Amino acid sequence: MTRPQRIALYQALAVIVPVLLLEAGCRAGIVKPLTMPAPSAMTVGLVQILASGRMNAAILKTLANVAAAFVSSAIVGIAMGAVIHRIAPVRRLLEPLFSTYYAVPIYGFYPLFIVVFGLGDAPQVLIGFMLAVVGVIVSTLNGLDSVPRVLTKTARVWRMSGVQTALQITLPYAAPHLFTGVKLAAAYSFIGVIGAEFIMSQSGLGYEIRFAFDNLDNGVMYPLILLILIVSVGLNMTLDHWDRRLRARRGAGR
Amino acid sequence: METPHVRMRGVTRVYPTETGSLHALGPVDLDLRKGEFFAVVGPSGCGKSTLLEMIAALAPPSEGAVEFEGKPIGASVPDGVGVVFQENACFPWLNVADNITFGLRRQPLAKDEIARRLDYALTLMGLTDFAAAYPAQLSGGMRQRVCIARTLVTQPRLILLDEPFGALDQQTRLLMGDELLNLWRATGATVLLITHALDEAAMLADRVAVMSSRPGRIIEIIETGWPRDRDSRIVSDPAFGAVTGRLWTLLRDQSLNALGPAH
Numbered sequence: 001m002t003r004p005q006r007i008a009l010y011q012a013l014a015v016i017v018p019v020l021l022l023e024a025g026c027r028a029g030i031v032k033p034l035t036m037p038a039p040s041a042m043t044v045g046l047v048q049i050l051a052s053g054r055m056n057a058a059i060l061k062t063l064a065n066v067a068a069a070f071v072s073s074a075i076v077g078i079a080m081g082a083v084i085h086r087i088a089p090v091r092r093l094l095e096p097l098f099s100t101y102y103a104v105p106i107y108g109f110y111p112l113f114i115v116v117f118g119l120g121d122a123p124q125v126l127i128g129f130m131l132a133v134v135g136v137i138v139s140t141l142n143g144l145d146s147v148p149r150v151l152t153k154t155a156r157v158w159r160m161s162g163v164q165t166a167l168q169i170t171l172p173y174a175a176p177h178l179f180t181g182v183k184l185a186a187a188y189s190f191i192g193v194i195g196a197e198f199i200m201s202q203s204g205l206g207y208e209i210r211f212a213f214d215n216l217d218n219g220v221m222y223p224l225i226l227l228i229l230i231v232s233v234g235l236n237m238t239l240d241h242w243d244r245r246l247r248a249r250r251g252a253g254r
Numbered sequence: 255m256e257t258p259h260v261r262m263r264g265v266t267r268v269y270p271t272e273t274g275s276l277h278a279l280g281p282v283d284l285d286l287r288k289g290e291f292f293a294v295v296g297p298s299g300c301g302k303s304t305l306l307e308m309i310a311a312l313a314p315p316s317e318g319a320v321e322f323e324g325k326p327i328g329a330s331v332p333d334g335v336g337v338v339f340q341e342n343a344c345f346p347w348l349n350v351a352d353n354i355t356f357g358l359r360r361q362p363l364a365k366d367e368i369a370r371r372l373d374y375a376l377t378l379m380g381l382t383d384f385a386a387a388y389p390a391q392l393s394g395g396m397r398q399r400v401c402i403a404r405t406l407v408t409q410p411r412l413i414l415l416d417e418p419f420g421a422l423d424q425q426t427r428l429l430m431g432d433e434l435l436n437l438w439r440a441t442g443a444t445v446l447l448i449t450h451a452l453d454e455a456a457m458l459a460d461r462v463a464v465m466s467s468r469p470g471r472i473i474e475i476i477e478t479g480w481p482r483d484r485d486s487r488i489v490s491d492p493a494f495g496a497v498t499g500r501l502w503t504l505l506r507d508q509s510l511n512a513l514g515p516a517h
Contacts, residue, residue, distance in 0.1 A: 148342075153312060157337045158331075169345070249346075250388070251389075
């Protein structure tokens with residue numbers, strides 16, 4: 001067995017073994033059904049929920065809002081990072097705020113967002129966006145800082161404009177850093193949107209989980225938590241796979 | 255009399271500092287003949303690279319005038335000028351072929367012409383087997399060849415080389431020097447080489463300018479007298495030792511000045 005195969009096996013075992021132990025604990029009655037159903041029961045419950053289609057609207061709403069928060073934070077974060085990087089006084093002004101940004105409890109603004117934007121999806125998307133965007137900006141700034149001066153001089157030799165230099169040289173060079181920001185944005189978008197649905201929304205996966213929790217309905221709550229886990233971990237693993245390929249091509253870790 | 259390919263008159267460069275100003279270069283008067291291989295040597299910090307950057311329009315002169323093909327050099331790099339830097343300037347996200355054609359794809363050229371120039375550059379620089387490789391998979395010497403090829407394919411009439419072999423070992427430098435001479439003969443371009451290596455300048459150039467310590471001025475220009483079809487074997491010619499010896503005689507006091515009064 002090669003080293004990468006061995007690592008993949010250990011990674012798989014790190015997930016499979018705890019799940020099997022939990023399954024055994026549930027079946028042996030060590031873990032009560034009221035506390036947590038067995039993983040197999042959660043999986044069956046999830047398949048039934050998906051087959052019935054009764055949660056389709058909630059699933060679609062949540063995924064659409066997560067996608068909106070993710071895409072907007074990635075685009076706005078990269079664009080703002082590139083602009084802030086070009087304007088030194090703005091960067092000096094904002095950088096201390098970025099470093100303390102995650103100390104701000106964003107959810108505390110949720111009532112204000114409802115007052116301003118109403119009870120629709122906008123406040124939830126905005127929470128996800130606000131949690132995600134600064135990570136993207138900071139990653140973009142770090143990436144652009146790493147661009148060697150010789151590459152910008154090369155752009156000048158080819159008489160490239162500022163926008164051409166950014167799109168064709170500096171941002172592609174900074175891509176691994178940008179990707180780190182994009183991965184953070186994916187995670188924070190899920191946290192922001194589902195958390196906001198959990199607190200105040202009247203629809204979406206977060207709301208359905210809270211509703212099931214309030215009614216002690218483990219047959220719905222745990223399958224939906226499992227669904228969120230599968231989607232968010234699956235998305236991050238996909239992004240991580242592309243991140244590794246990107247870095248390997250550039251000789252990272254050599 | 256033939257118009258110089260590059261002409262510098264009374265060129266100086268002064269940098270503002272917190273305490274006043276730093277006179278880095280000049281005044282410099284210099285003519286480069288069309289099609290010659292010209293090298294500039296000088297002590298560290300004498301303004302060699304600044305001289306090159308002013309010809310490439312990457313830095314404006316504080317005083318004086320710089321002309322390329324009889325026209326004053328403005329704020330942007332003149333058409334027909336290619337620059338190779340000392341640092342690795344390959345784009346790590348592009349393979350060798352895409353790196354080499356990056357500049358070409360910005361010009362209104364047919365795909366066939368781009369492919370023809372790419373093949374020529376890959377062959378000339380010995381990179382044919384590495385066209386699909388990424389810079390991270392190449393040695394330092396091969397990356398520098400990619401950068402030279404990227405400049406070559408744009409068919410510049412003036413090639414500016416800023417210590418292009420500075421990061422390479424001695425054997426690789428000699429071999430890269432041979433490739434550079436092949437490239438110079440094949441293209442007929444004027445070449446300006448900035449280097450701190452006296453043997454490199456003596457081996458490659460038709461003429462070598464020796465600069466003083468800061469503020470850098472040209473104190474002498476030496477004609478090497480080599481035939482056009484020379485290569486690195488010229489280092490074993492007794493005349494080669496005489497040229498490098500003459501360069502060192504001129505440079506020794508300047509280098510001591512650059513190191514400071516303790517020396």
